[in-house]
Amino acid sequence: MSSPDDLAGPKQKLFEARTKIFPKAVDGSFRRLKWALMAVTLTIYYVTPWLRWDRGPYAPDQAVLVDIAHRRFFMFSIEIWPHEFYYVAGLLIMAGIGLFLVTSAVGRAWCGYACPQTVWTDLFVHVERAIEGDRNAQIRLQKAPWGPAKIAKRVTKHGIWLLIAVATGGAWIFYFDDAPTLFGQVVRGEAPIAAYATIAILTGTTYVLGGLMREQVCVYMCPWPRIQGAMLDEKSLLVTYKYWRGEPRTHGLKRAGPAARRPEVQDQGAEPQVGIPSLVALAANPEKTPRIGDCIDCNACVAVCPTGIDIRNGSQIGCITCGLCIDACDQIMAKIGRPPRLIGYSTIADETIAGEGGEPMHPLRRLLRLRTILYTLVWAGIGMGMLFALGTRTRIDLSVSQTRNPLYVRLSDGSIRNTYTVKVRNMENRPREVEIGLSGLTRAAMWNDAGSRETAGSTVRLKVPADQVARTRVFVAAPAQGPTRQDVTFTVRALDQEGGQDTDENFFERPETGQ
Template identity: 55%
Template sequence: MLIQNEVENFNVEAVNSGLKKKRPSLYAARKKIFPKRAYGSFRRLKWIIMAVTLSIYYLTPWLRWDRGSFAPDQAVLVDLANRRFYFFFIEIWPQEFYYVAGLLIMAGLGLFLITSVAGRVWCGYTCPQTVWVDLFLVVERFFEGDRNQRMALDKAPWTLSKIWKRVAKHSTWLVIAILTGGAWIFYFADAPTLLGQLVHFDAPSVAYSTIGILTATTYIFGGLMREQVCTYMCPWPRIQAAMLDENSLVVTYNDWRGEPRSRHQKKAIAQGLPVGDCVDCKACVAVCPMGIDIRQGQQLECITCALCIDACNGVMERVGRDRGLISYATLSDYNANMARAKDAEGHIVPSKVRDATGKLRDGFVHFRWREMVRLRTLIYLGIWLLIGLLMVASLATRDRLGAAVAHDRNPLYVRLSDGSIRNGYTLKISNMVTVPRDFSVSISGLTGATLELPGVVMRDDRSVVLRAEPDRVLTQRVLVIAPTEALAEPRHEFTFVISDVNGGERTTIDAVFEAPEDVAR
């Protein structure tokens, strides 16, 4: 019995030790990716988008827009100190934040629309992570060369040449990162003024700390982490699957015409062997910034940048085959082509795809633009346009005069020596334009009532004219005095009427006049 127990214990320990040895690590080490420079239409499109987006980001704070002498002349400015947002001729006040909310909703719906049509094209072309990684790769190639040179340099011992190249590359990355952080803070203050303060070390400490944080994140995300940000940190790869359907365009390896692969097509064809178009050159893998093989099908890491399409098209042209072995395609088209290319046993038959001259046979389905127009995309587009039109209409018709009134809480009323009742109010008038305006303030609905402004000599006890500074809120204490014979009940509703004396806007505010309980007796 003792021997049996020892054997069982030995077996348990052996199993546990085996499990410990075979247990996989919870964290995978990063494998360095050295993407090769691609050439083609999609790469040119990415260059154009990168140039446009970077220009917009770095140059926008320096654009000027004349708003007169009473408002800042920076075209795009988030003025946190005064709680204003300026965008060329549009000015947003805090109470108009619903416009920002509307823009965010439109951005979300636009992302859903684009993804349902063409997958992760946002990620592949306009996402800031993608744009800055492309910029950092330009710097890396400039100092270290293209893919093969960079791979060789990475494995080479540390020489003066390698040290110089690495120091130059990382120094340039840091300069770009600093410029990126600096450009961001220029959106929140007058750019020329803030730049002078930064140079002379007179800027607020929050400006330097913001530049430091954004410099670190840009350098780490764009230079060191790269594809890991898209794979592990960004939630969109895990969400986008819900946005796709069988008619969504995605980058696809058309294995119905690429299989079976052969590195020696001509020799295989001469021997009468069935071969597809793919020559297994791995050019698509070499140019992929995510380091994936698109021939393995759709993968979470794919950002739909289409560089693999450019690389494959170049190879197909050199071997005398049709372009489009890797292309944008829909799942429905892919399934239709796959069904046509297979035999009864489910195997791909190259002779069903190509004729004796090597040309693609007729009948294979290619993308048709009308496939983009379907109920799902129309719903997204309709909602997106509706929100946009509502926002434009609201901006075109919104009032630039705002007003609010608050009744004194203590005391609610004061009985004067002549028996009349006085109530105090705090009136706030928002002049939401960039020029000063005069506003007439009067009351309506309270018979015999008069107005008084503390410390102000008034010519008319029924109305008063107040001047509001441009783009500011005028706060004024107002006293309303009513005779007791005009008060039929303790609480009487009336209205403040505020209008531009130059015949412009007019607004009203409802208020309540408080009186003693015995006022109606």
């Protein structure tokens, strides 16, 4: 009698087990470009917290600093306060639109050259290659039984990976406090627990994602490959295998004369043959020679791919358009005497035209499309708006709130007094003296905690420390005759040469008539 398992048929796997990838070393223009961008990006990341920027005696001198304790963000000459967080939001929006623009124009260039996952994975791969050897040596080591040599190489490799991961986590915390001071505290064991926890977390994530998971992050974890489908079209620049030129493959034919690479089959009744044709037969019957592509099926493009895909199968989610397969294929084409760029950066539209014998699109026409133009205009518009706001923003800010308990006080001379809490924010890195005034209320007198009714006047002066908020209570007295609620405007004005002012709207409350 059959069991339920037999009736259900063979069990299907819910996922495919990972096949470890051993990328082969390659040299070429795109590999050198990746080297240069890796050096630039890693230098920016590790060196930036140590750069100094003189802001005077009242502000930190670290060029880039996220000062959480004082709620500030410093980037060279720019200082962002919490109430100006819209600048940070604007930068994030610009980054997103910029990513859309780059993807629609040149494909996944960000993924292939500048993404942190790509940069650190590439660094880890080079460390592994330096210790264990190139692709073939790594494969042999992987299959070899455990012994002293294999253990020594694996311990050395993972030890260096951990050092890189620790340096990565350590560099990150220096963006949030003075780098030299915090470095000394970390070394002496005097740093806050949060600093050590951050280093531990980033060390673990860098080691696991960059050293162990590698391409799995790009293929399975990263959402961008899924999103990019909406950003790409037939005119987007991608790493492309030229089918019209490479097929059918010859499976190892190194060199063949012109007869072996005729553009079309002369004998329409003959089936195209794929394999290593006999050169003697080709010479004897050139008119019956089938078309032979330039691809010799050497798999060099697959061997160098960091994600292990075969670009000849078309655009895939695992392709990060790093261009290493282009370098590998160009080397093979040079060896067999064929033109380069069997694999190259191109568009689907260009390859369709080329396959039909036409001329590809001009690069400017490829870039100047409606989609890229719109992205550029939106990106530039946001950037120009933020620059204008930065250039015209005042370095002083006023916030006024009315004290509601009591709402008002009747003084001995019959006038009505309201109380306000006034906050003046000085966004300069030096102390400033300011003057607070009031408009919209006739015959009004005002004073603060440091004065009295007898010393009241039309304005109040206040000293505000550098990069701080000064808070004071301001008392305003006015005649009892007038509206129950009257609009008033508070104004703060800096008294130094740079000047600057800000205003805030509020109300002056009176009792109803007869009270």
